Structures are given as structure tokens and as C-alpha cells.
Amino acid sequence: MSLGARLDAWWRPAWPAERLATLRIIVGLYGVVWLAGRLPHLLSYARNDAARWAPVGVLSALEAPLAPDLYRTLVALTLVLAFAFAFGWRFRVSGPLFAAALLVVLTHTNSWGKILHTENVWWVHVAALAASRSADALSLDARRGAPASPAPRYGWPVMLMMAAGTLPYLLAGVAKLRNSGLAFVGGATLRNYVAFGNVRKIELGSPASSLAPSLMDAPGFFSALAVFSLALELGAPLVLVLPRLRRPWVLSVAGFHWGVLALMAIGFPYQLSFVAFACYLEAERLWRWGPLRGLGTRLGADE
Amino acid sequence: MERAYAAAVSLALLAAMVSPALRDPPVDSFPLSDYPMFSLGRPSPLLDVTHALGVDAGGARRPLPPLISAGNREVLQSMMTLRRAVQGTPGAAPHCAEVAGRVAADPALADVVAVELATSRFATVRYLAHDETAPVGRRLHHRCAVPLRPEAP
Structure with a gap:
């Protein structure tokens, strides 16, 4: 087998349509819950002082924020599209539309002087799913069609989601080495960041970690944590070529995010909810789980 | 055709994600970022x-x-x-x-x-x-x- 053919077989494995479809449902339902739960917060941006507008990304060219009514309509439309995305309704249109609307809404929320990094992977996963045939199974669109057989067209989007999920960790690790060198693993930098982040939150009137104060006098802990996080970040792409590393890496990174929440009161909801990591597992097995088995049968997950 | 589409979408998305880190200076934006958080040396508390x-x-x-x-x-x-x-x-x-x-x-x-x-x-x-x-x-x-x-x- 030629190198090109091996590369193709690796990147486009013939995986079941149900795996990709399950990911669409999980990521889409996460979107429904996230958008509905944060609706008051998202809508509050419409009342922001336009003088504070600092556009980034696709909104960089806008000299002023979106008109309040236009922005509110877009937020509401994005929530409706999240339902269509999750249930796979007219997906060829609703999928890309949801990805586009979500991009504008999330970019708008990041355009007020401080870029948050909590929704980046979520949006990239939505984009990968929207660009694929993820509604060929377990969807309203697929109700009348014949069951889809495993095929490369259902494998590469999952590989893309995995690769896109590991890249931010690799880039973060590279940024640490570029900006701090190996001094980062000494632990002092990380301890100072934890102290800095918590005091900043307290002094800005926000809840902070109750665990961090008890660890401030334990420099060895922060050194070990720095080595651990750097290894997780720089080693992330290995999970693409070594499948047996996926579960331990996923559990470690999820633990890392829970640790960040406990130590710094910084929450990455997409990662904390584990939705970000579903693509590294055989997601279609979810429908074999007792409480979901009946629903899976009705959706055609066992055909 | 299907293979070309998969390659084009995959390369475009991954190249876009890597691109902020390859620029000089690196660029932090949304949804593309060089993920600079906690990377600068912080010797002072x-x-x-x-x-x-x-x-x-x-x-x-x-x-x-x-x-x-x-x-x-x-x-x-x-x-x-x-x-x-x-x-x-x-x-x-x-x-x-x-x-x-x-x-x-x-x-x-x-x-x-x-x-x-x-x-x-x-x-x-x-x-x-x-x-x-x-x-x-x-x-x-x-x-x-x-x-x-x-x-x-």
C-alpha cells in the first residue's frame, strides 16, 4: 500500500454513520442547553456601551456592534438553528447556517476588549459537523432513507474533530515554551498565575477558588502540575496516531480542566461537560446504555 | 470527489487553526487563537x-x-x-x-x-x-x- 493510500485510510476510516450522527446530537444539544442557559447573558451584550466595542475575527471590519435588535434576533435564530442542527432537520441548510450564526454570536461576545477561550473548540466542532454528512443517520432527515453503511465519509469528520480538539492544547504548549521556555516547569510561574488569577477575581468582585490558598506554600505541587499540563499539551497530537492513548489522554485532559476549575475558578463548559471529548470515543455506544436504549432503537441506532 | 472534499475541508480548518501561531507576532482572536494564556513568564507575584x-x-x-x-x-x-x-x-x-x-x-x-x-x-x-x-x-x-x-x- 502506498504512503498516500495509507494516509487516506488513516484519515478517512470507514466508520459507522451513527458515530458521526451521535456526535452531531451531543454537540447540538450542548448548543441548545448552552444558548438557552446563557440567553440573558448573551442578550445583555445588546445593551453594552458601543464605545467599548473591540471587534475581533469575522467582525473585525465592523466599526460598531451589531444593532441591538439585529443582534437579539440573531441570538434567537441561533437557538432555533441549534435545535435543527441537533435533530438533523434540513441539515444541508440548517447545519452550515447554525455554524455561521453561532460564529457571529460568539465572536460578538468576544469583541468587548477581552477574548475568552472557552468556546473555540466547540465552534470548530460545529463547523466540522456542519461540513459533513452527519445527518445521514439518527436525524429527521434520515427517517425515510435506507440505513447508511459504514463509510469513509463518516470517518474523516470524526478524525477532523479529534485533530481540531487536540490542536489548541498543542498550540498552548508551544506558546508556553516560546514565551517562558523550560522555566515554566519550575512551578513558580504556574503558582503565580494561580495566585494572580484568584486575587484578580476576588478584587473584581467575583468568586474565586477555595482550594488555591492551601496550596500556595507547596511549590513542588505546582512544578508537578506544570510538567503534567505541558506533557498533556505537547503530547496531544499523539492520540491521532495511537488510538490506545485516546482514553487516558481524554481522562487526563478532562481532569486537567476540572483542576483548573478547582484551582482558578475558570470553567471551560464544553470540556467540563465532556462533550468536547465524545469524538475520541465510540460515541454510538451511548445508545446501548440502558436509559437511552429505547430512544436509540426508535432513532434507528441499532439497524 | 469525496476524497478531495474531505482533504479540502480538513486542510482548510486545520491550517486556519494553526495560522495564528505562525504569524509574527502571534495573533489571539476568535475562534482562531495562538492560545497565549498562562504562557508568559510571571516571576513576580x-x-x-x-x-x-x-x-x-x-x-x-x-x-x-x-x-x-x-x-x-x-x-x-x-x-x-x-x-x-x-x-x-x-x-x-x-x-x-x-x-x-x-x-x-x-x-x-x-x-x-x-x-x-x-x-x-x-x-x-x-x-x-x-x-x-x-x-x-x-x-x-x-x-x-x-x-x-x-x-x-
């Missing part, structure tokens, strides 16, 4: 933070939450709003008055009689580890009184 403080009748100060200090739930965005308010024109006074108005409308802050916009310096490790929460330095940008609250019916 000293923190300078611009915040809004509520002052009660006895002179005690406490930080006001983001929704009051900046009209925004996101703590880091409230920080940027406050920083800009004290640095830019027309200065800190209009923002102070805006914050004081929100304080007056919040029953939970009924004891607050004045608002201060200040930049404070904290020794963060000692702050957390030894409860030394007093600032090691503070620069007051503006102080304004909380307007009279409407009488309760």
Missing part, C-alpha cells in the same frame, strides 16, 4: 488591578461585582471596561457615576455610600496564603457619591 470599590459609611471598602462595575457578567471583560474607563477620555468620572447609579438601584448594596475607581497592587501569594489582603499600593482615579436611593414604600 505582584498584581496591579483596576477595580471598582464600594465604600460604606465607616470607610470600609469592598470590590463591586462585574455586573455593577461594568454592566457585564464576564469578570475579565469587566476588568477591561474598568481599565479603559480610567485610561481614556473623558476619564473616570462618567463611569464612576454610572457604577454609582447601579449601586443605588441594588438593595444588596444599600450600605454603600460611595464608589471608588482605583488601581491597586497586591502581593498575591501572601494575599492567598497568609490572608494579607490589604493592597501594597493604591492609586485612586475617581471617587463619587452614590445618589440618593428612592424611599422604600
Whole structure:
């Protein structure tokens, strides 16, 4: 087998349509819950002082924020599209539309002087799913069609989601080495960041970690944590070529995010909810789980 | 055709994700970023933070939450709003008055009689580890009184 053919077989494995479809449902339902739960917060941006507008990304060219009514309509439309995305309704249109609307809404929320990094992977996963045939199974669109057989067209989007999920960790690790060198693993930098982040939150009137104060006098802990996080970040792409590393890496990174929440009161909801990591597992097995088995049968997950 | 589509979409998305880190200087944006958080060396535990403080009748100060200090739930965005308010024109006074108005409308802050916009310096490790929460330095940008609250019916 030629190198090109091996590369193709690796990147486009013939995986079941149900795996990709399950990911669409999980990521889409996460979107429904996230958008509905944060609706008051998202809508509050419409009342922001336009003088504070600092556009980034696709909104960089806008000299002023979106008109309040236009922005509110877009937020509401994005929530409706999240339902269509999750249930796979007219997906060829609703999928890309949801990805586009979500991009504008999330970019708008990041355009007020401080870029948050909590929704980046979520949006990239939505984009990968929207660009694929993820509604060929377990969807309203697929109700009348014949069951889809495993095929490369259902494998590469999952590989893309995995690769896109590991890249931010690799880039973060590279940024640490570029900006701090190996001094980062000494632990002092990380301890100072934890102290800095918590005091900043307290002094800005926000809840902070109750665990961090008890660890401030334990420099060895922060050194070990720095080595651990750097290894997780720089080693992330290995999970693409070594499948047996996926579960331990996923559990470690999820633990890392829970640790960040406990130590710094910084929450990455997409990662904390584990939705970000579903693509590294055989997601279609979810429908074999007792409480979901009946629903899976009705959706055609066992055909 | 299907193979070409998979290759094009995959390469476009992954190349776009890597691109911010390859630029000089690297670019932090959304949704594409070089993920610079926590990467800069931080040998000093000293923190300078611009915040809004509520002052009660006895002179005690406490930080006001983001929704009051900046009209925004996101703590880091409230920080940027406050920083800009004290640095830019027309200065800190209009923002102070805006914050004081929100304080007056919040029953939970009924004891607050004045608002201060200040930049404070904290020794963060000692702050957390030894409860030394007093600032090691503070620069007051503006102080304004909380307007009279409407009488309760």
C-alpha cells in the first residue's frame, strides 16, 4: 500500500454513520442547553456601551456592534438553528447556517476588549459537523432513507474533530515554551498565575477558588502540575496516531480542566461537560446504555 | 470527489487553526487563537488591578461585582471596561457615576455610600496564603457619591 493510500485510510476510516450522527446530537444539544442557559447573558451584550466595542475575527471590519435588535434576533435564530442542527432537520441548510450564526454570536461576545477561550473548540466542532454528512443517520432527515453503511465519509469528520480538539492544547504548549521556555516547569510561574488569577477575581468582585490558598506554600505541587499540563499539551497530537492513548489522554485532559476549575475558578463548559471529548470515543455506544436504549432503537441506532 | 472534499475541508480548518501561531507576532482572536494564556513568564507575584470599590459609611471598602462595575457578567471583560474607563477620555468620572447609579438601584448594596475607581497592587501569594489582603499600593482615579436611593414604600 502506498504512503498516500495509507494516509487516506488513516484519515478517512470507514466508520459507522451513527458515530458521526451521535456526535452531531451531543454537540447540538450542548448548543441548545448552552444558548438557552446563557440567553440573558448573551442578550445583555445588546445593551453594552458601543464605545467599548473591540471587534475581533469575522467582525473585525465592523466599526460598531451589531444593532441591538439585529443582534437579539440573531441570538434567537441561533437557538432555533441549534435545535435543527441537533435533530438533523434540513441539515444541508440548517447545519452550515447554525455554524455561521453561532460564529457571529460568539465572536460578538468576544469583541468587548477581552477574548475568552472557552468556546473555540466547540465552534470548530460545529463547523466540522456542519461540513459533513452527519445527518445521514439518527436525524429527521434520515427517517425515510435506507440505513447508511459504514463509510469513509463518516470517518474523516470524526478524525477532523479529534485533530481540531487536540490542536489548541498543542498550540498552548508551544506558546508556553516560546514565551517562558523550560522555566515554566519550575512551578513558580504556574503558582503565580494561580495566585494572580484568584486575587484578580476576588478584587473584581467575583468568586474565586477555595482550594488555591492551601496550596500556595507547596511549590513542588505546582512544578508537578506544570510538567503534567505541558506533557498533556505537547503530547496531544499523539492520540491521532495511537488510538490506545485516546482514553487516558481524554481522562487526563478532562481532569486537567476540572483542576483548573478547582484551582482558578475558570470553567471551560464544553470540556467540563465532556462533550468536547465524545469524538475520541465510540460515541454510538451511548445508545446501548440502558436509559437511552429505547430512544436509540426508535432513532434507528441499532439497524 | 469525496476524497478531495474531505482533504479540502480538513486542510482548510486545520491550517486556519494553526495560522495564528505562525504569524509574527502571534495573533489571539476568535475562534482562531495562538492560545497565549498562562504562557508568559510571571516571576513576580505582584498584581496591579483596576477595580471598582464600594465604600460604606465607616470607610470600609469592598470590590463591586462585574455586573455593577461594568454592566457585564464576564469578570475579565469587566476588568477591561474598568481599565479603559480610567485610561481614556473623558476619564473616570462618567463611569464612576454610572457604577454609582447601579449601586443605588441594588438593595444588596444599600450600605454603600460611595464608589471608588482605583488601581491597586497586591502581593498575591501572601494575599492567598497568609490572608494579607490589604493592597501594597493604591492609586485612586475617581471617587463619587452614590445618589440618593428612592424611599422604600
